[in-house]
Amino acid sequence: MQNSFTEENYLKIIHSLSGREGTEVSTNALAESTSTRAASVTDMLRKLAEKGLIHYKKYQGVRLTDSGEKVAIQVIRKHRLWEVFLVEKLGFGWDEVHDIAEELEHIPSEILVEKLDRFLGHPKFDPHGDPIPDAKGNLTEPDYTILTDVHIGEKVLMMGVLDHAPSFLQHLDRSGITLGAVIEVKEINEYDKSASVQINGGPTLFISLEVSKNLLVQRR
Amino acid sequence: MQNSFTEENYLKIIHSLSGREGTEVSTNALAESTSTRAASVTDMLRKLAEKGLIHYKKYQGVRLTDSGEKVAIQVIRKHRLWEVFLVEKLGFGWDEVHDIAEELEHIPSEILVEKLDRFLGHPKFDPHGDPIPDAKGNLTEPDYTILTDVHIGEKVLMMGVLDHAPSFLQHLDRSGITLGAVIEVKEINEYDKSASVQINGGPTLFISLEVSKNLLVQRR
DNA sequence: ATATATTTTTAGATAAGTCTAAATTTTTTA
DNA sequence: TAAAAAATTTAGACTTATCTAAAAATATAT
Numbered sequence: 068m069q070n071s072f073t074e075e076n077y078l079k080i081i082h083s084l085s086g087r088e089g090t091e092v093s094t095n096a097l098a099e100s101t102s103t104r105a106a107s108v109t110d111m112l113r114k115l116a117e118k119g120l121i122h123y124k125k126y127q128g129v130r131l132t133d134s135g136e137k138v139a140i141q142v143i144r145k146h147r148l149w150e151v152f153l154v155e156k157l158g159f160g161w162d163e164v165h166d167i168a169e170e171l172e173h174i175p176s177e178i179l180v181e182k183l184d185r186f187l188g189h190p191k192f193d194p195h196g197d198p199i200p201d202a203k204g205n206l207t208e209p210d211y212t213i214l215t216d217v218h219i220g221e222k223v224l225m226m227g228v229l230d231h232a233p234s235f236l237q238h239l240d241r242s243g244i245t246l247g248a249v250i251e252v253k254e255i256n257e258y259d260k261s262a263s264v265q266i267n268g269g270p271t272l273f274i275s276l277e278v279s280k281n282l283l284v285q286r287r
Numbered sequence: 288m289q290n291s292f293t294e295e296n297y298l299k300i301i302h303s304l305s306g307r308e309g310t311e312v313s314t315n316a317l318a319e320s321t322s323t324r325a326a327s328v329t330d331m332l333r334k335l336a337e338k339g340l341i342h343y344k345k346y347q348g349v350r351l352t353d354s355g356e357k358v359a360i361q362v363i364r365k366h367r368l369w370e371v372f373l374v375e376k377l378g379f380g381w382d383e384v385h386d387i388a389e390e391l392e393h394i395p396s397e398i399l400v401e402k403l404d405r406f407l408g409h410p411k412f413d414p415h416g417d418p419i420p421d422a423k424g425n426l427t428e429p430d431y432t433i434l435t436d437v438h439i440g441e442k443v444l445m446m447g448v449l450d451h452a453p454s455f456l457q458h459l460d461r462s463g464i465t466l467g468a469v470i471e472v473k474e475i476n477e478y479d480k481s482a483s484v485q486i487n488g489g490p491t492l493f494i495s496l497e498v499s500k501n502l503l504v505q506r507r
Numbered sequence: 508a509t510a511t512a513t514t515t516t517t518a519g520a521t522a523a524g525t526c527t528a529a530a531t532t533t534t535t536t537a
Numbered sequence: 538t539a540a541a542a543a544a545t546t547t548a549g550a551c552t553t554a555t556c557t558a559a560a561a562a563t564a565t566a567t
Contacts, residue, residue, distance in 0.1 A: 073554065094515055107555050109516055114553090126515060126562060157402040170394045176387050182377040293524065314545055327525050329546055334523090346532055346545060513564070521556070531546070537539095 070120075072173045075142050077101065077111055078120060079172075081131055082139035087208070091128030140204040141180075146172035147193035147200075148183050154194040155187065161194040162236035195236075196227020196246055196283055211283035214250070215260070215276065222251045227283035235281065242272055250284060290340075292393045295362050297321065297331055298340060299392075301351055302359035307428070311348030360424040361400075366392035367413035367420075368403050374414040375407065381414040382456035415456075416447020416466055416503055431503035434470070435480070435496065442471045447503035455501065462492055470504060 070078070080100045084092045094112070098105045116123035120135035131139060149171040153164040181202060184190075191207075192198055200206040209226070217223055225248040228236065239245070243266050253271060254263035260276040274282075290298070300320045304312045314332070318325045336343035340355035351359060369391040373384040401422060404410075412418055412429075420426040429446070437443055445468040448456065459465070463486045473491060474483035480496040 071553080095513095103554085104556065105515060106517080106557080110554075153399075157399070157406050159398075159402065163398075167394070167396050167399055170396075171391075174387070174390045174394075176390075178379075178383075179373075179377070179387055182379065186377050291523080315543090323524085324526065325545060326527080326547080330524075333546095509567095511564100511566075514562080516559105516561070518559080519557090521554105523553085524551105526551070527549090529546105529548080531544100533542100533544070535540100535542070537541095 069175065070118075070138060073111070074115060074118075074120070075138065075173055077115060078131065078135050078139040079142045079146075081121065081129060082136065082143070085130060089130055091130055093128050097129075137204060140200045140206070142172050144200040144202075144204075145174070145180055147197055148180065148187060148190070150193045150195070151187050151190045151199070152183060155190075160236070160240070162233040162240070164194065165231055165233075192227070194246070195231055209285070212286060214252075214262070214279040214282040214284050217250075217252050217284060217286075219252050219255055221286065222249055223284035223286055224248075225250055225282065226285045228281055229283060230281040235278075238278070242266070242274070243270065244282070250282075289395065290338075290358060293331070294335060294338075294340070295358065295393055297335060298351065298355050298359040299362045299366075301341065301349060302356065302363070305350060309350055311350055313348050317349075357424060360420045360426065362392050364420040364422075364424075365394070365400055367417055368400065368407060368410070370413045370415070371407050371410045371419070372403060375410075380456070380460070382453040382460070384414065385451055385453075412447070414466070415451055429505070432506060434472075434482070434499040434502040434504050437470075437472050437504060437506075439472050439475055441506065442469055443504035443506055444468075445470055445502065446505045448501055449503060450501040455498075458498070462486070462494070463490065464502070470502075 077097070080097060081092050084096055084100060094105050094108045097108045097112075101108065112121065112123050112129055115121045115129075115135070120132055120138060122130045122132055146168045149168040150164045153159040153167060154161055159167075184202070189201075190199055192209075196211070198206050198209060211226055212223070213229075214223070225244055225246055227246070228239070244250070249267050251265040251268075252262055253265055256262070260279070262274050262276075262279055263271055264274060265271045297317070300317060301312050304316055304320060314325050314328045317328045317332075321328065332341065332343050332349055335341045335349075335355070339352055340358065342350045342352055366388045369388040370384045373379040373387060374381055379387075404422070409421075410419055411427075416431070418426050418429060431446055432443070433449075434443070445464055445466055447466070448459070464470070469487050471485040471488075472482055473485055476482070480499070482494050482496075482499055483491055484494060485491045
């Protein structure tokens with residue numbers, strides 16, 4: 068009763084697309100995210116439904132069952148723990164680890180995950196600021212604020228990113244915007260909503276709305 | 288031009304079955320080792336031959352090409368590095384790591400392997416005493432002696448095992464026979480070739496011929 | 508509310524890796 | 538060295554995850 072690599076990926080993607088409210092996910096959205104065609108998704112959904120991992124009624128979209136949710140969360144736990152390993156222990160950049168973790172997350176072995184977790188010191192967040200579920204699947208979603216919601220004059224702590232694209236992360240690296248950096252919003256351009264921000268009390272730089280939208284920060 | 292999980296396993300097994308001399312491996316031997324049927328092996332051999340990874344003539348057995356050899360050795364390198372990681376860093380026993388390493392060895396990423404190797408301090412041997420090929424595939428086969436070839440009175444160093452079966456390794460653990468242990472052969476029973484050995488100058492115990500045959504030691 | 512557009516599902520096909528049963532080749536033995 | 542045994546390959550089929558094209562269901566728009 069093992070789930071395949073592919074099945075685990077579907078569950079993980081359904082989880083992330085259905086959000087915290089557990090809303091229905093459409094066939095087309097899944098086709099997009101899995102880089103397959105809608106017909107292939109339908110086939111897989113029938114299979115996952117038979118295994119009791121999703122609620123699925125034809126034409127009605129799909130939702131994870133409790134059992135499917137559990138699997139998805141364990142895959143996410145593994146993904147994020149491996150990312151911590153790759154960055155903290157092996158010295159990868161945060162822009163380089165996604166694809167490798169995508170493979171490692173499917174290595175089956177409960178004990179492996181638990182030992183890895185202990186080895187890493189039970190980290191609560193991955194290198195992108197995403198929270199790591201514990202062994203029971205409990206996950207405390209931190210109350211991050213998106214930088215666009217921060218007012219002029221506020222000083223906030225850089226805690227995570229919404230976009231994980233390597234090019235975006237490399238851009239942040241070049242700007243000195245790393246996890247833990249202090250960001251003070253100095254100015255906001257009315258016209259294009261671009262912002263002037265000071266990093267760690269040092270250099271001031273301009274960031275576009277596109278960037279602001281993807282920065283998760285914490286008020287102090 | 289990626290090789291699949293399955294292809295890599297065939298290459299690895301052909302490598303180990305053809306030994307240092309690179310002798311031909313039979314279809315049946317491969318069926319046995321891969322837990323498949325001879326017919327399936329034939330199919331795969333045709334495929335590997337088309338990719339230029341093996342020399343294959345119908346009914347004549349199979350040998351790795353230089354290119355196939357290279358792939359096999361990289362898989363072995365990855366397997367053994369991951370085993371070191373699992374034992375040294377995560378605290379697994381040497382009897383527990385084979386199956387997990389069997390999965391990890393197929394994670395594709397040159398950089399990952401090189402960073403892992405550096406993180407582990409470029410180990411030369413895995414937890415069973417098997418040599419780890421370097422990035423170029425060079426492997427210095429150490430000149431181990433099998434314990435059955437050691438004479439009464441000799442003191443040798445425990446350096447490795449031929450059998451990797453968990454039950455065998457657990458048996459060694461219970462006897463205190465770990466890598467690096469000093470073994471002095473005290474007596475050899477003429478009748479069944481069982482031996483009396485002293486471990487680290489401490490307790491003396493009896494080991495069967497079956498055990499002796501699987502212990503690799505080094506004369507000092 | 509009906510026609511049109513969009514989304515989703517079904518039907519039938521493909522590739523990878525496996526299988527069984529039958530045919531063929533090689534090896535062994537008498 | 539011919540017959541029997543063993544090993545190997547071929548033929549045809551199955552499963553998983555995918556595809557395209559066509560059909561069916563749902564949603565949108567006038």
